[in-house]
Amino acid sequence: MRKILVTGASGFIGSAAARALLAAGVEVHGTSASGRAGPPGVIMHRCDLLDDTAVADLLAELRPSHLLHVAWDVTHGTYWTSPANFLWLAAGARLLERFLALGGQRAVGVGSCAEYAWTEAETYTEVSSPLAPATPYGRCKLALSEGFAAAGMMGLSTAWARLFFPYGPGDGEQRFIPSMLARLRAGEAFDTTSGIQRRDFIHIDDVGAALAALTRSSVTGAVNIGTGEGVALREVALELAASLGAEPGLLRFGALPIRPGDPLSLIADASRLRHEVGFTSAISWREGLRRLSQPRG
Structure with a gap:
């Protein structure tokens, strides 16, 4: 190259x-x-x-x-x-x-x-x-x-x-994880769906x-x-709240409906990435959330 x-x-x-x-x-x-x-x-x-x-x-x-x-x-x-x-x-x-x-x-x-x-x-x-x-x-x-x-x-x-x-540092502030992070840090309630949807966060x-x-x-x-692995949005929200030491009651599950047509599962088959490109994700979703929840400098 x-x-x-x-x-x-x-x-x-x-x-x-x-x-x-x-x-x-x-x-x-x-x-x-x-x-x-x-x-x-x-x-x-x-x-x-x-x-x-x-x-x-x-x-x-x-x-x-x-x-x-x-x-x-x-x-x-x-x-x-x-x-x-x-x-x-x-x-x-x-x-x-x-x-x-x-x-x-x-x-x-x-x-x-x-x-x-x-x-x-x-x-x-x-x-x-x-x-x-x-x-x-x-x-x-x-x-x-x-x-x-x-x-x-x-x-x-x-x-x-x-x-x-x-997801991660620099993500748009209106997206799911950063918007939730901002609300919880401010001690404000975060309205969300039931959180049963599973997503492949990388x-x-x-x-x-x-x-x-x-x-x-x-x-x-x-x-x-x-990553080839999925996690429920509810689990992501609870993990982020725990990492921040935020009150879980601030997460208002079910306050919003699941959008029509929103699939319950969107997870990658990462076989080509792993076996042909030779790349495997190194940062688990829990570790990624932990890094995001650290005090800002």
Whole structure:
């Protein structure tokens, strides 16, 4: 690997991957539309990926050998159904086309478990689980994954990372774990569902390391990024409250209904990640919550 471009390298997922790639001794360049700083050591470039000219100029200047495409609009509360998904689908396809035309060697895109058909399955596998997204976000991610697969037929080494449930420092404050953490720290009640839903939570440091390992490998096709283990939301909430020394009564289970269509289980089959990429998550969900609950400096 000569040089890698990580799109969205100042964001939650992109910065974790960039840090892991740096630790592996790779020359890492990153993009940020706002000019926000990336991790120390990453060479950042202010570039709006929705601006075709800016993207073309940056790729022509850098000529990276590898591409890790993370950037997408994930504005909380809107991204599932936002028309902006179409813009990011088109931008991703153009980015991939230009990277291929300039002689790029390997490209990895970051997708989502939202690409799967949410059924009664306990786990989801890249090999046999049906793909039928229930949201525009999932549909557009799946469409871009097909673009990566098509580029693979044109001679480019490509892989597609289906991310499950990342959490950790830097996560959006409105998401489940950070919003609960903020309420409990403030001694305020946290309204939630019954908490019977099981999810595959993976610590952001493991996400970054997994993406770096996948990018540096020769594995092609879809690869789930998860731990392969599920935990009930209720258990996560109780563990976080215990780690903080918070009153369990602040957790108001059943105060909110489970959303229609919300699957009871979303757990990755992590076999490809473990056996082909050679990566196994190192941070258990309990250890991850313990780290989050430590006093802030």
